Amino acid sequence: MTKPIPYVNDEVADRDFKYYIFDWDDNILHMPTKIRMEHKEPDGRWVPVELSTSTFALVRGDGEHYRPPTDGGWDAAFRNFADPDDANEPNRFLEDTMSALAKISQGGRPSPSYSTFKKTLVEGRIFAIVTARGHAPATIEKAVRLFIDNALSPLERETMMSNLRGYRRWLDKVERFGTDSEELDYYLGMCRYSAVTYDGFKARMAQDPIYKEKLATATTASRPELAKEFAIRDFVEHVFHMLQRTGGLDRSVAIGFSDDDKGNVKSVSSYIRAELSRRFDGIKFVVYDTSDRTLSKGRKVCVSGQMNLPGF
């Protein structure tokens, strides 16, 4: 017999604060979206190829054999990773999210962080999506809603609502709750959706005094990593201010980051070590490298914190 789910789960007040930053492609879901590139044949000719995101993650540093289309450059390479110009056109990201979710419900193997993302939602924890894609935050939030509607069972959704009300009562001192849809809106509004090649994101980054300078000296190849850094700092600050407001900084706080791209894992790890862990020394940071598909949840690389040593 399972315990009935309470309307408000007050037990969330006993939990530690754990937050997650997720890359989307091949980390939460294996998306069918393709990147358009050119590949150098042995005879020296450059021919158009379409790469999956997982293949792209492996070859993106190989400028000798791969380059973006000569006609349109990187914008053309990632055309399928941005919202359509006309909002009435179908959104490829939402369509691809649906087909990726359908594959899993038909027995397909989920991506390494699929179950962690699901658990994060069911527990009602704040999270961020940080992706190299170019969508508006509202589009990514819609995809998260599709995930909630399709990957969570009715019981899991009920548990999520009970946890969300628990947090509202505990941290926001709310006693009169909104409808489920209002409470879900509130929760998803607290989360962050950063697609680092979205124009709005790039504009915000260019206005930041520190990143404006970092961008000026960055190579083209290191820009996506720099942008991920900026998105991560943004989320950590958001979490920190939220905890400051609610008085939650007196207990253990952990922030996890997962990505299947080794380049991102490496640069984010060194960014955390060099800057974030110093600025937020009460927060434990944990990085998960999910590039190895044979490991169900990726490899844990503890970057900052006292409980684990690197390599375990």
Ligand SMILES: [Mg+2]
């Ligand atoms: Mg990825």
